[in-house]
Amino acid sequence: MLSTHPATADQALVRRLNTALIMDWLRRRGALSRAGLSAATGLNRSTVSSVIHDLLEEHLVREVGLQPSEGGRPGMLLELSPEGGCAVGVEIGVDFVSVVLTDFIAQVLWRKRIPSDPKDRQGIIVSRTEDLVQEALSIGTERGLRILGVGLGVPGLVDLQQGTLVFAPNLGWSDVPFRQMWTERFDAPVFVENEANAAALGEYYFGLARNVQTLVYLSAGVGLGGGIILNGRLFRGSSGYAGEVGHMTVDPNGELCGCGKRGCWETVVGPRAIVRRVRQALESGAESQIGTLVENDLSHIDVGVVVEAAQAGDLVAQTALEEIGVHLGIGISNLVNTFNPEMVVLGGALSLASPFLLPVVEETVREHALEQPREILRIAASAHGAEACVMGAIALVVDEILREPLL
Amino acid sequence: MLSTHPATADQALVRRLNTALIMDWLRRRGALSRAGLSAATGLNRSTVSSVIHDLLEEHLVREVGLQPSEGGRPGMLLELSPEGGCAVGVEIGVDFVSVVLTDFIAQVLWRKRIPSDPKDRQGIIVSRTEDLVQEALSIGTERGLRILGVGLGVPGLVDLQQGTLVFAPNLGWSDVPFRQMWTERFDAPVFVENEANAAALGEYYFGLARNVQTLVYLSAGVGLGGGIILNGRLFRGSSGYAGEVGHMTVDPNGELCGCGKRGCWETVVGPRAIVRRVRQALESGAESQIGTLVENDLSHIDVGVVVEAAQAGDLVAQTALEEIGVHLGIGISNLVNTFNPEMVVLGGALSLASPFLLPVVEETVREHALEQPREILRIAASAHGAEACVMGAIALVVDEILREPLL
Numbered sequence: 001m002l003s004t005h006p007a008t009a010d011q012a013l014v015r016r017l018n019t020a021l022i023m024d025w026l027r028r029r030g031a032l033s034r035a036g037l038s039a040a041t042g043l044n045r046s047t048v049s050s051v052i053h054d055l056l057e058e059h060l061v062r063e064v065g066l067q068p069s070e071g072g073r074p075g076m077l078l079e080l081s082p083e084g085g086c087a088v089g090v091e092i093g094v095d096f097v098s099v100v101l102t103d104f105i106a107q108v109l110w111r112k113r114i115p116s117d118p119k120d121r122q123g124i125i126v127s128r129t130e131d132l133v134q135e136a137l138s139i140g141t142e143r144g145l146r147i148l149g150v151g152l153g154v155p156g157l158v159d160l161q162q163g164t165l166v167f168a169p170n171l172g173w174s175d176v177p178f179r180q181m182w183t184e185r186f187d188a189p190v191f192v193e194n195e196a197n198a199a200a201l202g203e204y205y206f207g208l209a210r211n212v213q214t215l216v217y218l219s220a221g222v223g224l225g226g227g228i229i230l231n232g233r234l235f236r237g238s239s240g241y242a243g244e245v246g247h248m249t250v251d252p253n254g255e256l257c258g259c260g261k262r263g264c265w266e267t268v269v270g271p272r273a274i275v276r277r278v279r280q281a282l283e284s285g286a287e288s289q290i291g292t293l294v295e296n297d298l299s300h301i302d303v304g305v306v307v308e309a310a311q312a313g314d315l316v317a318q319t320a321l322e323e324i325g326v327h328l329g330i331g332i333s334n335l336v337n338t339f340n341p342e343m344v345v346l347g348g349a350l351s352l353a354s355p356f357l358l359p360v361v362e363e364t365v366r367e368h369a370l371e372q373p374r375e376i377l378r379i380a381a382s383a384h385g386a387e388a389c390v391m392g393a394i395a396l397v398v399d400e401i402l403r404e405p406l407l
Numbered sequence: 408m409l410s411t412h413p414a415t416a417d418q419a420l421v422r423r424l425n426t427a428l429i430m431d432w433l434r435r436r437g438a439l440s441r442a443g444l445s446a447a448t449g450l451n452r453s454t455v456s457s458v459i460h461d462l463l464e465e466h467l468v469r470e471v472g473l474q475p476s477e478g479g480r481p482g483m484l485l486e487l488s489p490e491g492g493c494a495v496g497v498e499i500g501v502d503f504v505s506v507v508l509t510d511f512i513a514q515v516l517w518r519k520r521i522p523s524d525p526k527d528r529q530g531i532i533v534s535r536t537e538d539l540v541q542e543a544l545s546i547g548t549e550r551g552l553r554i555l556g557v558g559l560g561v562p563g564l565v566d567l568q569q570g571t572l573v574f575a576p577n578l579g580w581s582d583v584p585f586r587q588m589w590t591e592r593f594d595a596p597v598f599v600e601n602e603a604n605a606a607a608l609g610e611y612y613f614g615l616a617r618n619v620q621t622l623v624y625l626s627a628g629v630g631l632g633g634g635i636i637l638n639g640r641l642f643r644g645s646s647g648y649a650g651e652v653g654h655m656t657v658d659p660n661g662e663l664c665g666c667g668k669r670g671c672w673e674t675v676v677g678p679r680a681i682v683r684r685v686r687q688a689l690e691s692g693a694e695s696q697i698g699t700l701v702e703n704d705l706s707h708i709d710v711g712v713v714v715e716a717a718q719a720g721d722l723v724a725q726t727a728l729e730e731i732g733v734h735l736g737i738g739i740s741n742l743v744n745t746f747n748p749e750m751v752v753l754g755g756a757l758s759l760a761s762p763f764l765l766p767v768v769e770e771t772v773r774e775h776a777l778e779q780p781r782e783i784l785r786i787a788a789s790a791h792g793a794e795a796c797v798m799g800a801i802a803l804v805v806d807e808i809l810r811e812p813l814l
Contacts, residue, residue, distance in 0.1 A: 013449075014421055042420075157777075157779050167779070213645060214644060226745075228745075230637060230642065235637065236747070237621060237746055237747020237748065237780065238620060238621040238747055238749045238783055239747055239779070239780065239782070239783045240747070241747040241777065241779045241780040242745065242746055242747040242780070243745065243747075244744040244777055245744065245745050247741075247744045247777060248655075248744060248745065249657065249737050249738075249740065249741055249775060250656065250657070250659070251658065251659070252657070252658070252737055259777060261774070261775050330656050330659055331656075333656065333668075334654075334655040334656055334741075337651040337652065337654045337655060338633075338635075338649065338650065338651065338652055338655065338745065339644055339649055340643070340644020340645050340646055340647070340648040340649040340650075342645045367668070368656060370564075370648065370651055370654060370666060372564050372573060372574070372646070372648045373644060373646065373648040373649070373651070375646070376645055376646045
């Protein structure tokens, strides 16, 4: 076997590429035999057998029974194994912390979500998060699973080289060296990413955008973030800051944005914009049941309330969402003309409101995007809901292993 | 040597990857020895020697003398060879056709540019173009160079799979199957691309964006096109239509664009917008020497005239370009936030006006783009001027060879 004698640089590289290729086919296609893998990858049978041998030893792959025979000797089917290890996914949001533990095939073994107050000191929030990660790791270890890594999604800009949160405007945090802090503490690889980027990767690996090679993910939390998958990989730009589509200027004379500019897309389609529209309508005396829903305290209006009212037929709520849908559609048209993606996914608060947004978004994109890139396009709501980012954090760990196999 | 016995699928793949890697290093770094290539690529010496052996036989690489000795045996330096073959680059513009013949290292051996009237029938323009290509190919063949391919840049949307011009609004052409028409006729591989995409690739291979891995190229001809290089490759989107950034909506209530939408970026920064601004100023009685330059026929104003006047200190011209610069800067900020590119290149008419545009563009981008992606950014005018696209057409041929070596 190749792996038993020292490989040259070339052989080691080829080995890694071949291993990644085989694992990726198993991830995408589920159970395949060695012969099936050989046909799918174009690798010869002995190479496939040798790589599979090592993957079985590492418990990254398992045998799941014989293929139904179609004449000839039936092959043993293989798939990625839950026993390959466990991963911890973490999301530090503006007002909550969420942690999940999954096995190698992203089945959730444990989850916890705690509220947090953005006014709390950074040290307190980080320390609570670390306790949760520790709890997750202990559960994984008790189950006899090796720790594959810890992934973290944060609502801000990330220095990928360093694994540092550079700036999170809505948390008011800057320069938090998470990878450095946590790699030693947890004795595991640590991956830090912007939350929209992580969510996009989660959608690609485990969501409805599975195997969609070119994907724009829009994540509406407090602001509006974007995660972009190009050719099956997260696109991070030349220094890790790509995808800040929420700050695309759609109206140079528009409203002031948190970033200091006027008329950013985020100011007309983000959750704040939804709430503002509804509030303005109520303040100008429009009839609506929203006032009752929030017991006449308009400061309690959020996207959830607006969607609830819209579902009950409330016209103020429905009109606000339709208006948002138009602006969303215009910005999405820009992204369609720019990226020619197969899919645009609405995540976060947008996925919550998607039954009302999608029809208007689709109509607007039909009017505003060029015809040719539109032909291939699907627009959909994220299937992950509130867990999009934390499952994306798991995807960061899985992505690293599938791209750069452990072997 | 590997190449003397039949390779398995794996070996052939590795061979192609290694060959591409070695040629790319030689392209980027110029003369390197076998030992230098081994150090640069991480490939072992025997692999490098074997690949170089074949490249020398194919005349794709040549030896250029001994390395200055630093003790030890001096190595023979290698570089890409002009004798590797010749390529023909073609641009069909709205009112001209341009053709160049170059050797394998993109040195121009012959060029011709002829005006054409957009009112001419498509058949006439195509037939004149074919005559020029034939002329170029004959010259290449006379010089004993094998034909590497014909690259074509067109001002429209291209179906890459088919090599078909799908739609060129400003020519009024649709569904012209150039690859099919020309592959047989010229007995050479034919590559068809959108002109801004081609120009971007030319900038990456032969221009000032050499080795810039993430690049946005803006090409202002009649409209405003974009070409995007990501991770050193032309980004084409999921069906080949990416990069239509000129149709990003910057003002939903703005002017009607040729694409049928309102307020596209192109309507406020394209050459037509420059001319319109100047004309409006003149019509409202502003003092300017532009009237004299066009002998009081305002229909003769073009970007060249405006730049000429601006250079002579004309305030109307300078003001118009400054206003364009602001709108250009806002749109570029969107692209910076989205792509986090190392470089944005202004091509076509924009490069002509760049002395007046660049300072305003840079100031606007400082105000409008996020701080972090801005740090790495350079904004520059294309060095290729009017030949950006036709040299880009050469780059299409070279790109194919460097990615998928002939061997």
